[in-house]
Amino acid sequence: MTDLNYDKSLHLKELIPQSAIDEIEQWILKYPAERKRPPIMPALKVVQEHNGNYLTTEMMQAVAEYLDVPHVAVYEVATFYTMFNLNEMGKHVLSVCTNLSCSLRGSDKVVEHLQNRLNIKLGETTKDGVFTIKEVECMAACGGAPMLEVDKVYHENLTEEKIDKILSDIAAQHMPAKEEDNNGK
Amino acid sequence: MANEVCFRTLDLETPWSLEAYESVGGYSSLRKIIAGELDHEKIIDELKLSALRGRGGAGFPTGLKWSFMPRNMPGQKYVVCNSDEGEPGTFKDRDILRFNPHQLIEGMAIAGYVMNATVGYNYMRGEFYEPFDRMEQALKEARSKNLIGDNILGSDFCFELHNHLGGGAYICGEETALIESLEGKKGQPRFKPPFPANYGVFGRPTNVNNTESYASVPAILENGGQWFLDLGKPNNGGTKIFSVSGHVTNPGNFEINLGTPFKDLLEMAGGMLAGNQLKAVIPGGSSSPILPAEVMMELTMDYDAIGKAGSMLGSGAVMVIDESVCMVELAARTAHFYYEESCGQCSPCREGTGWMSRVIHRILEGEGKPEDIDNLDRVAGNIMGRTICALGDAAAMPIKGFLKNYRHEFEYMIEHKRSMVKG
Ligand SMILES: Cc1cc2nc3c(=O)[nH]c(=O)nc-3n(C[C@H](O)[C@H](O)[C@H](O)COP(=O)(O)O)c2cc1C
Ligand code: FES
Numbered sequence: 001m002t003d004l005n006y007d008k009s010l011h012l013k014e015l016i017p018q019s020a021i022d023e024i025e026q027w028i029l030k031y032p033a034e035r036k037r038p039p040i041m042p043a044l045k046v047v048q049e050h051n052g053n054y055l056t057t058e059m060m061q062a063v064a065e066y067l068d069v070p071h072v073a074v075y076e077v078a079t080f081y082t083m084f085n086l087n088e089m090g091k092h093v094l095s096v097c098t099n100l101s102c103s104l105r106g107s108d109k110v111v112e113h114l115q116n117r118l119n120i121k122l123g124e125t126t127k128d129g130v131f132t133i134k135e136v137e138c139m140a141a142c143g144g145a146p147m148l149e150v151d152k153v154y155h156e157n158l159t160e161e162k163i164d165k166i167l168s169d170i171a172a173q174h175m176p177a178k179e180e181d182n183n184g185k
Numbered sequence: 186m187a188n189e190v191c192f193r194t195l196d197l198e199t200p201w202s203l204e205a206y207e208s209v210g211g212y213s214s215l216r217k218i219i220a221g222e223l224d225h226e227k228i229i230d231e232l233k234l235s236a237l238r239g240r241g242g243a244g245f246p247t248g249l250k251w252s253f254m255p256r257n258m259p260g261q262k263y264v265v266c267n268s269d270e271g272e273p274g275t276f277k278d279r280d281i282l283r284f285n286p287h288q289l290i291e292g293m294a295i296a297g298y299v300m301n302a303t304v305g306y307n308y309m310r311g312e313f314y315e316p317f318d319r320m321e322q323a324l325k326e327a328r329s330k331n332l333i334g335d336n337i338l339g340s341d342f343c344f345e346l347h348n349h350l351g352g353g354a355y356i357c358g359e360e361t362a363l364i365e366s367l368e369g370k371k372g373q374p375r376f377k378p379p380f381p382a383n384y385g386v387f388g389r390p391t392n393v394n395n396t397e398s399y400a401s402v403p404a405i406l407e408n409g410g411q412w413f414l415d416l417g418k419p420n421n422g423g424t425k426i427f428s429v430s431g432h433v434t435n436p437g438n439f440e441i442n443l444g445t446p447f448k449d450l451l452e453m454a455g456g457m458l459a460g461n462q463l464k465a466v467i468p469g470g471s472s473s474p475i476l477p478a479e480v481m482m483e484l485t486m487d488y489d490a491i492g493k494a495g496s497m498l499g500s501g502a503v504m505v506i507d508e509s510v511c512m513v514e515l516a517a518r519t520a521h522f523y524y525e526e527s528c529g530q531c532s533p534c535r536e537g538t539g540w541m542s543r544v545i546h547r548i549l550e551g552e553g554k555p556e557d558i559d560n561l562d563r564v565a566g567n568i569m570g571r572t573i574c575a576l577g578d579a580a581a582m583p584i585k586g587f588l589k590n591y592r593h594e595f596e597y598m599i600e601h602k603r604s605m606v607k608g
Binding site: 032037044045069073140152 | 261270271272273274275276278279306310311312313314315347349350351352353354355366367368369370371372387428429430431432436437438467471502504506510515518519522525526
């Protein structure tokens with residue numbers, strides 16, 4: 001039996017922690033109270049972050065219910081913008097810019113090096129689920145070309161050594177505890 | 186002299202702090218307004234005199250734009266800052282946001298006062314987490330000093346500013362797409378008219394300017410419109426930030442007087458990388474047609490000079506290209522970008538960008554036909570002027586530029602199935 005009075009915000013509250021709900025509430029305050037759609041984008045970003053970098057249909061529906069907008073309004077946004085991922089992603093997403101300035105300064109070598117080191121192609125995720133690499137358009141950091149973004153952080157003036165360091169730093173975070181002990185000497 | 190306007194805090198310690206900004210005269214124009222020493226008509230007059238032109242790409246006079254806003258119309262009005270910075274080659278707004286956020290805040294507050302708008306949104310591209318944090322920090326500082334918010338400095342002027350983050354879409358840099366996006370929708374441009382000044386965010390009168398445009402305003406009002414005008418040249422007032430990238434020794438942002446010779450700018454950027462030969466320059470972002478070295482070396486960096494030479498100053502993104510570059514490859518990458526970023530709303534752009542990209546890639550793969558070149562030029566011509574927004578033109582103009590100046594490289598590749606430059 002359908003309970004017509006059920007609290008439509010409950011669903012999202014079950015899916016993400018209260019701190020994330022609070023973050024969404026902060027965003028909602030920025031827009032006129034009678035407008036329900038402006039917080040869709042920020043809410044999706046918050047949810048995606050709490051779900052390992054991608055969105056599921058269930059999460060999009062929960063956002064729609066929470067904001068009291070039609071489901072389709074949320075799908076539209078999630079499918080239009082490139083920062084929303086609708087497929088499973090690695091724990092860390094490495095976005096390589098291959099646009100004009102970066103390609104002039106050797107982004108093809110960055111891509112090649114990443115592909116060789118991680119043994120995957122652009123758009124793929126490593127078997128252990130740690131790394132996804134993807135190609136992106138200009139990130140407004142062309143003065144530091146070639147560049148890539150790791151999660152939320154830009155890395156500029158890349159060299160093979162810098163890339164190796166980025167990869168090993170991330171790998172170290174995901175080392176099983178036992179190995180970490182061994183490394184700790 | 187460089188870095189006199191938007192980058193004037195750059196050499197200070199913590200250039201992004203309120204203290205640094207106030208030490209160079211920051212917030213003095215806002216204080217003058219509050220003290221009743223500067224009214225909206227005087228501000229618009231100074232802006233008109235300064236010949237400040239929109240720094241987002243189109244170069245529309247900012248003073249004139251502000252005068253179009255129906256400031257006496259009752260109801261909510263908005264000022265919106267376009268910090269979407271997506272035009273390939275452009276990376277100046279990111280540095281204004283990171284290194285001098287208060288100047289943008291003051292510029293927007295002044296705009297709010299002039300246009301009777303009590304709310305502003307700063308729309309930053311989705312990947313700008315670091316600039317976002319800086320802006321949030323600066324807003325907090327400004328709020329704590331009552332420079333932003335209700336009853337600013339005890340007056341009856343109220344202005345609230347909000348930072349917004351996009352979701353990754355070049356098209357959202359187009360002002361009406363940006364407005365749609367801010368409303369929480371897909372970023373698909375609106376038909377104009379009505380213009381944002383009459384029907385903008387949430388259907389209310391809205392003024393949209395680029396980050397650098399707003400951030401130039403406080404300095405103009407402190408020193409006068411004439412001062413700014415004199416920094417540049419007639420009709421091209423002031424300084425402009427040039428984002429220099431590509432094959433130079435020291436890529437970076439250079440805030441210099443409009444009208445500075447290109448060869449001086451090249452020198453500031455450390456000259457050509459590894460002493461290579463300059464082949465060509467894309468002078469104003471990826472949408473601006475490429476110009477050969479010999480043309481560029483004679484030009485000054487201003488709207489009129491670059492326009493007369495058949496290209497555009499655009500966003501001030503100067504991409505420097507050396508002799509090792511194959512123009513067919515560069516054209517293919519450019520075409521691919523616009524194909525990826527077309528919003529799909531208008532068929533000439535949606536179909537045309539994909540077609541151009543496929544044909545140029547076919548030429549690259551050695552499958553080109555002699556008629557491809559004229560067909561490319563014709564299709565590019567057919568996109569132009571036939572779309573709701575200027576993305577169509579932005580996609581077509583550079584392709585026409587590559588064909589006009591480097592047709593021989595396309596012909597060579599079609600005939601010999603290999604690059605004229607790379608072999
Ligand atoms: C496809 C497209 C992308 C654009 N991207 C930007 C951008 O990233 N930043 C920007 O300020 N203006 C951009 N513009 C220009 C804006 O539509 C608008 O003219 C500008 O924000 C107005 O501000 P201004 O007068 O201060 O330049 C773009 C225009 C088009 C057609
Ligand atoms: S071209 Fe790579 S950041 Fe702009």
